[in-house]
Amino acid sequence: MIVGIDLGTTNSAVAIWRDGAASLIPNSLGDVLTPSAVSMTEDGTILVGVAARDRQSTHPALTATAFKRLMGAQKPVMLGRTRFSAEELSALVLRSLKADAEAYLGEPVESAVITVPAYFNDRQRKATRRAGELAGLRVERLLNEPTAAALAHGIHQREDKEPFLVFDLGGGTFDVSIVEIFDGIIEVRASAGDNRLGGEDFNDVMVELVRGQLKGVDALPLSNSELREIMRAAAERTRRGLTEADTAPFSLVWKGREIRRDVRADAFAEAAAGLIARLREPVLRSMRDSGIRTEQLSEVILVGGATRMPIVRRAVTRMFGRFPNASIDPDHAVAMGAAVQAGLKARDSALEEIRLTDVCPFTLGVDTVEFDRLGRMHSGVFCPIIERNTVIPASRVHVFSTVRDNQPVVEFGVYQGEARQVDANVKLGQLSIPVPPRPAGTVRIDCRFSYDVSGLLEVDLTIPETGASKQLVICDDADAPDDAAIAARREVLAALKVHPREDAANAATLARAERCYEAFLGERRDHIGQMIIGFEGVLQKQDPKQIKEARDEIERQLDALEGERFL
Structure with missing residues (x-):
């Protein structure tokens, strides 16, 4: 399947x-x-x-x-x-x-x-x-x-x-x-x-927008990791609220205090202008x-x-x-x-x-050297062979030559990216081929790139004068660990104590209730605490029917407190 x-x-x-x-x-x-x-x-x-x-x-x-x-x-x-x-x-x-x-x-x-x-x-x-x-x-x-x-x-x-x-x-x-x-x-x-x-960046903008409105006793630093995540969760709720309204509340509870600000859609739009421009x-x-x-x-x-x-x-x-x-x-x-x-x-x-x-999402090419008007050599220059947005599968060839007299070998670094200097691109591999000793510029090397939809790239080097050739195959898993290493890592992950699927709903309900407990104050917080205690007691009885009934009831009450759960 x-x-x-x-x-x-x-x-x-x-x-x-x-x-x-x-x-x-x-x-x-x-x-x-x-x-x-x-x-x-x-x-x-x-x-x-x-x-x-x-x-x-x-x-x-x-x-x-x-x-x-x-x-x-x-x-x-x-x-x-x-x-x-x-x-x-x-x-x-x-x-x-x-x-x-x-x-x-x-x-x-x-x-x-x-x-x-x-x-x-x-x-x-x-x-x-x-x-x-x-x-x-x-x-x-x-x-x-x-x-x-x-x-x-x-x-x-x-x-x-x-x-x-x-x-x-x-x-x-x-x-x-x-x-x-x-x-x-x-x-x-x-x-x-x-x-x-992405949406996470808009959440960050929302956090900064609200922080700018919090002064004095309401001022919130982001040095505390727990507070930072609470604010990001609140920002997500506010951003979603602005999808259907011109104003949405930004609210959270921190150290026993409830902090709430109303965020206007036009203020959020202004704060997010930089992201929209991108x-x-x-x-x-x-x-x-x-x-x-x-x-x-x-x-x-x-x-x-x-x-x-x-x-x-x-x-x-x-x-x-x-x-x-x-x-x-x-x-x-x-x-x-x-x-x-x-x-x-x-x-x-x-x-x-x-x-x-x-x-092809990125340009594929090799590193080369170039000479300026004064004859000075500049190395590490990217030479595209298959350019980005070329329909694949595709095969392209580019002709190169030696740069020094009696050069014994030619090295090709294979790169992916758009930058002119190869060190700013992603290196995929390295390939070399021996060449006959000749004056600079007189030995021709054909470099062919062939790329398919599976992400497999074949690099073929050929010296027409001698018929010598070399090939490098770069595929999606070319530099992946070997089978034994993959198997070992799978065993490590498999050994983790993953929550059973049949208990996932219970774990999700408890996690949601604990989050809501921290989000509310006063009588509502006390009520949530009692619900958690009651639900944990039902779980200990291990009766599937009672557990489902209790879980459905606590979810109904949590929905009433904070609105329908969103994903």
Whole structure:
């Protein structure tokens, strides 16, 4: 069984292509979105999803969120005294989604199509693939998120479309893709993005906006990690409140005091103007690279939960001179598209006539030397061979020559990026080839790059004069640990005491109740405390029917206190 997975910064989802349609799979709580959060309890038990997210403000040192932004980096995340990499935390989320899918489908899930931001570089993509492997999945393909959204949209419409733009602003990343559908082919014309821009950044703006209004006894420093997470949670609620109203409350409880301020939509828009401005450059880059003008776009499709913000929708409307299309749920589109791709991989008969092309998200090239007008040599200069937004699969050749007399060997460093100096790009590999001793500039070296949709890059060097050749193959898992190392890391993750699925609902309810206890004061706080004590007493009886009735009742009362829970 193969599924499609949207591994998101804020929320993740899993979907399946079955009976000619894509459908989302609910988790153990019945929700189709699972928070991308991992928390460790004091006894070492691992919580994933809602239960973990609700501990963010109460146990910040034991909880991790937004770790997708660290994928491919060598920065560890500490949960208490336990060290995790971003890919290991992502593997725990993926493993939870895998377990949910298996419980729902009633059969093992062995493979997955996993989505990544279009602007993820090679290291980030490799880390994502390793996360899938650590979760016990065979990763059939890494699919760009806006491409997945376009795929879902194309299947939904099932008709030819003029070029349209997918505007994907999620919790932590921003991607833009220009797509065209014709004769059963979904073709991506160009992609661009910003891996450090998303809803989390708008939450930070909200925090700073409110902090500026808190003076005197209400002033709140952000040096305390617990306070910082409480403020970020409050900012998230306020930002969502402004989606449907011109004013929304920002409220929290800190050291026994309730602090509340009303935030106006226009004040938030002014504070977030810098982030809104950053949305423009990736859009312009994708338009330039595709050669498509704004008036040639048939529509603009919104994807990602952060596109629900009115300030974002207004910015998109001004940018394109038209209202965007939000007919597909922005939180679900990527997972649905991943399920479509999973169906394609499984060769579902309903998808026989659907084909998908994609583009190379970053320029691929080698390091070279250049001479200035005075004959001085400058090394470490990037020479593009396959430029960004080239439709893949693609193969390109570039001719080089020696730079010194009787040079014995030529070294090629293989890089990915857009910077002129190679040290600002991502190095993918190194390749060298011996050359015959000749005067500088007289030995020709053909360097061919071949790149396919799976992320595999072949670099072929050929010396026409001698027929000598060398090849380097760089694929998504080329620098991954060997099978033994992967197996060892999987054993470490498997040894973690993960909260059982059947108890996940109880853990989530307790975590939510404890968070609410800290958020309220007075009689409401006392009431929540009594509910927690009562629920813990029911849990000790281990009667499933009584536990469910008590859990439903406490959830009903918590809903009444703080409104419906959001994901």
